[in-house]
Amino acid sequence: MDKGQNTGGLMSSAGLVRYFDSEDSNAIRIDPKTVIAFGVMLGVVVQLLTLVS
Template identity: 65%
Template sequence: MSSDSGGLMSSAGLVRYFDAEDQNTIRIDPRTIVAFGILFGALILVLNAMA
């Protein structure tokens, strides 16, 4: 018996968990998040300049 076999078996559940894609989850493109952050930052700068 090899002592290396325990690591792969213990992580197999996590691999199955992260590979399973739920169809009910919200899918958002990462570029959308970055664009929203940039726009939000620009809005804050504009509002600070007006005050």
């Protein structure tokens, strides 16, 4: 391999790192505790509905 050739290793992933590090100020922000609480409540509702029917 010539020294002048670019293998595309680190340089090709640098754009992805910048993309995922940047946060959009207009993005929806949800607290992780809210997601867990919603999942638990949904599970309880499903369990109650299976008991009733």
